[in-house]
Amino acid sequence: MCGIAGYYDKSSDSTGLIGCTVLDMLRALGCRGPDSAGVALYHAPADGDFVLQIKLGEAGHSQNPTENVIAKVSALSKPKDVSTTGGYLRLTIDGALDPGRVAAAVESTGSEVEVVSMGRRLEIVKQVGSPDRLEETFRISEFKGSHGIGHTRMSTESKVDLSHSQPFWAHGCPDVAIVHNGHITNYHKLRRQYEQHGTRFYTENDSEIIGVYVAQGLSRGLSLEEVLHAALADWDGSFSCLVSTADAMGFVKDSFAHKPLLFGETDGFAVVATEEVALRAVFGSELKVREAGAREVKVWRN
Amino acid sequence: MAELTCEGRTIREINAEIRRLLKDGEAVTVSSPGARHNLGVALLESGDVLFDGSVGYYCAGLIDGVKVRIKGSAGWGLAESMLSGEVIVEGNAGNSAGAAIRGGALVVQGDSGARTGVSMKNGLIIVTGSCGYMSGFMGQGGKMIICGDAAEAFGDSMYETICFVGGEIADLGNDAIVAESTDEDKQFLDASLTRYLPASVRANLPDGGDFKKVVSGRKLWNFKKSEWKTWEQAL
Numbered sequence: 001m002c003g004i005a006g007y008y009d010k011s012s013d014s015t016g017l018i019g020c021t022v023l024d025m026l027r028a029l030g031c032r033g034p035d036s037a038g039v040a041l042y043h044a045p046a047d048g049d050f051v052l053q054i055k056l057g058e059a060g061h062s063q064n065p066t067e068n069v070i071a072k073v074s075a076l077s078k079p080k081d082v083s084t085t086g087g088y089l090r091l092t093i094d095g096a097l098d099p100g101r102v103a104a105a106v107e108s109t110g111s112e113v114e115v116v117s118m119g120r121r122l123e124i125v126k127q128v129g130s131p132d133r134l135e136e137t138f139r140i141s142e143f144k145g146s147h148g149i150g151h152t153r154m155s156t157e158s159k160v161d162l163s164h165s166q167p168f169w170a171h172g173c174p175d176v177a178i179v180h181n182g183h184i185t186n187y188h189k190l191r192r193q194y195e196q197h198g199t200r201f202y203t204e205n206d207s208e209i210i211g212v213y214v215a216q217g218l219s220r221g222l223s224l225e226e227v228l229h230a231a232l233a234d235w236d237g238s239f240s241c242l243v244s245t246a247d248a249m250g251f252v253k254d255s256f257a258h259k260p261l262l263f264g265e266t267d268g269f270a271v272v273a274t275e276e277v278a279l280r281a282v283f284g285s286e287l288k289v290r291e292a293g294a295r296e297v298k299v300w301r302n
Numbered sequence: 303m304a305e306l307t308c309e310g311r312t313i314r315e316i317n318a319e320i321r322r323l324l325k326d327g328e329a330v331t332v333s334s335p336g337a338r339h340n341l342g343v344a345l346l347e348s349g350d351v352l353f354d355g356s357v358g359y360y361c362a363g364l365i366d367g368v369k370v371r372i373k374g375s376a377g378w379g380l381a382e383s384m385l386s387g388e389v390i391v392e393g394n395a396g397n398s399a400g401a402a403i404r405g406g407a408l409v410v411q412g413d414s415g416a417r418t419g420v421s422m423k424n425g426l427i428i429v430t431g432s433c434g435y436m437s438g439f440m441g442q443g444g445k446m447i448i449c450g451d452a453a454e455a456f457g458d459s460m461y462e463t464i465c466f467v468g469g470e471i472a473d474l475g476n477d478a479i480v481a482e483s484t485d486e487d488k489q490f491l492d493a494s495l496t497r498y499l500p501a502s503v504r505a506n507l508p509d510g511g512d513f514k515k516v517v518s519g520r521k522l523w524n525f526k527k528s529e530w531k532t533w534e535q536a537l
Binding site for chain 2: 255256257260262275276277279280281285288289290291293294295
């Protein structure tokens with residue numbers, strides 16, 4: 001069991017309090033996963049710069065490598081708006097740089113240092129504990145933007161720490177994030193194939209493969225819709241999965257409809273959640289919602 | 303009539319209060335259900351219960367005799383293992399609606415999710431809209447009426463459930479076959495739809511004679527080595 005939720009504002013002026021909306025849905029889903037909570041939120045693009053959220057180390061046993069990271073990044077381009085919150089270093093950097101080079105520079109400073117998200121619009125924050133604790137640390141309720149996805153985790157097969165929490169950034173692919181409820185049962189086979197081609201994995205969480213898969217599909221030029229349809233042939237197991245990009249949000253559900261996922265839509269917004277309790281808590285009683293069907297794929301974009 | 307709010311109460315308290323009110327002969331309206339799980343489970347008293355909003359998982363499961371109406375949607379496992387009674391949901395239902403029911407009637411006035419009526423033993427399920435993947439799976443008895451379309455693998459591996467589909471069947475499941483409808487079937491359809499659906503809804507439905515009847519082909523009832531190909535496909 002995990003809880004996932006997503007909200008997409010169709011007006012696209014990026015002024016809505018989407019952090020608050022996603023947070024309130026996660027609070028309602030909190031009982032599905034007490035281990036960790038996280039969000040991937042999209043703000044208006046800031047001058048085309050990349051925003052990086054960087055994990056400095058797992059809580060409690062990190063030296064502080066902030067200066068090392070800044071030194072490495074500065075060799076590429078001068079970072080701006082540097083701040084630290086709850087074990088994260090946040091900075092912005094020239095968006096014309098190659099994302100792979102930026103991430104490699106940051107991650108060369110220590111084995112626990114990880115780029116949690118990179119994008120012109122995307123910011124991911126996640127940590128061990130409840131959605132309420134996530135709010136205490138990061139004040140996500142004040143975040144304004146156009147869309148966002150979130151996750152509350154009940155770990156079943158891999159350990160509970162920040163890196164294993166969701167959402168996952170699709171490493172190397174700016175602005176792409178995923179959340180997943182279920183199990184990808186051919187994970188080891190897929191992972192081996194990717195590793196043979198040089199892909200680095202950061203965790204032993206099967207959901208991480210989804211970010212890798214989506215990143216590779218999109219970078220091959222497929223649309224988000226095409227990637228999600230292709231996934232139905234390539235992933236085994238149970239999955240209700242939400243994927244967001246700079247301008248779109250979509251979901252895919254497995255062939256057997258093993259895992260719950262409901263969605264509702266108005267002229268102004270689209271919303272997706274594991275359980276209706278999250279939708280009622282935020283949108284009241286009028287919104288019409290429907291359980292997604294087996295093999296159903298849906299994408300919203302402006 | 304008694305009114306009961308879910309706000310500030312645990313599920314156990316809500317269900318105990320519904321039971322107490324039913325025992326007193328009251329019709330119960332439950333407000334602010336908020337799509338919470340396990341509402342109205344194991345009600346063994348008869349009477350009327352109205353949920354004034356959406357309910358979560360397993361609503362009205364294990365009931366015997368009570369009439370439940372939901373003015374909203376329902377989550378997974380609606381009316382699971384109902385012995386007798388009536389459950390009407392005005393919106394959509396999630397997966398496994400009417401799972402393993404042994405009697406009573408479940409009416410979904412919207413669409414229902416995957417595995418609707420899975421392993422039902424008896425009773426009646428009516429879905430005004432469409433039903434999801436593998437509905438009717440391993441149905442052992444009773445009847446299921448889908449007024450709209452049926453998704454893939456409909457009626458897979460059934461025993462003696464009899465299904466009627468008014469719309470399109472995406473694909474029949476293993477050992478499910480379309481059978482000839484009898485006059486008795488048409489009478490049953492007309493009587494059931496008239497009893498459980500309002501006239502305004504019935505006006506938009508296909509005529510009783512236009513429903514396709516789906517039953518078990520009985521090829522999977524007994525294992526025969528000579529029919530290994532059929533089994534290979536099913537398993």
